[in-house]
Amino acid sequence: MNEKPKGGTHKHVGNCCQSELLTNLSTALKQWKQADTGDPVSKVCPGAIVAKNIEKRTLHAGIGSIPSGCEAPGGGLVYPKESKFIFHYQIRKMDADRTILDDTRKYGKTMEIYSGKEFQMDFWEHCLGTMLPGEVASFTVPPERLLAFPAVNKKLRDYMLNKTGGAAKHCCGLMGFQEQGGLGYPDLDELMVKPETLEFIFHLIRVDIPGSVRKETWIMNVEEKAKLVPVLREEGNQLYMRGDSEGAAAKYREALGLLEQLTLQEKPGEPEWVELDMARVPFFVNLAQCQFRLKQFYDVINSTTEALSRDPTNVKALYRRAKAYTETWDLNLAADDLRNVAKLMPDMSEAVVSELKALELKRSEQELKERRMLAGKLSIRSSSHSTSRPDVNS
Numbered sequence: 001m002n003e004k005p006k007g008g009t010h011k012h013v014g015n016c017c018q019s020e021l022l023t024n025l026s027t028a029l030k031q032w033k034q035a036d037t038g039d040p041v042s043k044v045c046p047g048a049i050v051a052k053n054i055e056k057r058t059l060h061a062g063i064g065s066i067p068s069g070c071e072a073p074g075g076g077l078v079y080p081k082e083s084k085f086i087f088h089y090q091i092r093k094m095d096a097d098r099t100i101l102d103d104t105r106k107y108g109k110t111m112e113i114y115s116g117k118e119f120q121m122d123f124w125e126h127c128l129g130t131m132l133p134g135e136v137a138s139f140t141v142p143p144e145r146l147l148a149f150p151a152v153n154k155k156l157r158d159y160m161l162n163k164t165g166g167a168a169k170h171c172c173g174l175m176g177f178q179e180q181g182g183l184g185y186p187d188l189d190e191l192m193v194k195p196e197t198l199e200f201i202f203h204l205i206r207v208d209i210p211g212s213v214r215k216e217t218w219i220m221n222v223e224e225k226a227k228l229v230p231v232l233r234e235e236g237n238q239l240y241m242r243g244d245s246e247g248a249a250a251k252y253r254e255a256l257g258l259l260e261q262l263t264l265q266e267k268p269g270e271p272e273w274v275e276l277d278m279a280r281v282p283f284f285v286n287l288a289q290c291q292f293r294l295k296q297f298y299d300v301i302n303s304t305t306e307a308l309s310r311d312p313t314n315v316k317a318l319y320r321r322a323k324a325y326t327e328t329w330d331l332n333l334a335a336d337d338l339r340n341v342a343k344l345m346p347d348m349s350e351a352v353v354s355e356l357k358a359l360e361l362k363r364s365e366q367e368l369k370e371r372r373m374l375a376g377k378l379s380i381r382s383s384s385h386s387t388s389r390p391d392v393n394s
């Protein structure tokens with residue numbers, strides 16, 4: 001009989017031992033937390049960094065010359081900070097079969113990263129920084145640069161596969177992986193235990209230089225967000241005038257999101273906070289108008305109520321909520337809002353009286369319809385009872 005091993009046993013994930021996996025995870029997580037203390041000059045010339053320990057091979061030349069504003073001092077290519085790289089990637093092993101680990105074309109998605117935003121696999125930014133738009137290039141990366149790769153690639157693969165995972169838990173990354181028993185992908189678990197040289201093939205589709213397109217809001221500073229708010233309002237108004245209610249609503253929602261972020265920078269109740277909070281009112285009112293056009297009447301009620309919670313005397317919000325209540329058959333609430341409109345704006349009293357009469361007519365028609373339906377049901381029931389009653393004279 002074979003003797004059982006003494007001491008504790010290690011759980012295996014795929015073909016790799018969990019204790020080794022967790023050790024490597026711990027090392028990778030520590031590396032993520034280390035500050036980037038490299039020479040600032042090296043950040044200006046990404047090609048020099050790549051050349052130190054990453055081999056580049058151009059598979060297809062880029063289209064055209066160096067983009068304007070991307071010329072390095074003394075010649076060469078350097079993209080400014082916050083340049084947006086849009087690209088496809090394929091990751092291969094260096095084995096005899098050149099096993100493909102991931103390929104964005106297979107997933108049907110492109111990848112996007114911004115330079116200077118500390119992407120967790122920093123060498124990606126450096127590699128892309130050596131490429132021209134349209135270029136396809138291969139980069140051979142040694143294991144010492146890939147300790148964090150399996151855990152980061154797990155996130156990318158989850159995103160590409162539209163995996164959302166379970167409920168969020170407040171624990172460190174190492175504990176999370178330990179609870180899961182690994183990364184959830186055997187090939188990545190093995191690379192965590194035994195890092196190896198990998199090939200990264202990038203196809204740089206496009207580079208958006210700062211200033212050429214609008215930044216995504218998550219990389220904007222406070223001043224940029226504040227300047228964008230009125231721009232979004234005007235864009236929303238233009239879309240609404242052209243009949244694009246959905247597009248206009250999206251602009252108003254984006255502006256509301258920015259104002260929400262800006263209020264977080266201020267202390268609640270302070271004048272600056274109040275000013276930003278009140279700035280949301282016209283966006284809620286405009287959003288409600290779009291929602292009414294789209295027949296999203298309960299959303300209209302929510303948006304106008306948000307506006308009125310900040311500005312109870314806003315006539316537009318009251319009137320639009322009254323119209324929405326009418327559509328949802330909350331006729332008493334609609335009448336209350338209409339009477340408040342008349343109090344706040346006496347010039348509209350005549351129009352309000354007309355609206356209230358229309359409400360009463362609608363209520364009467366509905367009550368008549370309900371009485372007829374009830375009478376019909378009673379008639380059917382009475383007829384049913386009479387046909388089922390036995391004839392005592394037969």
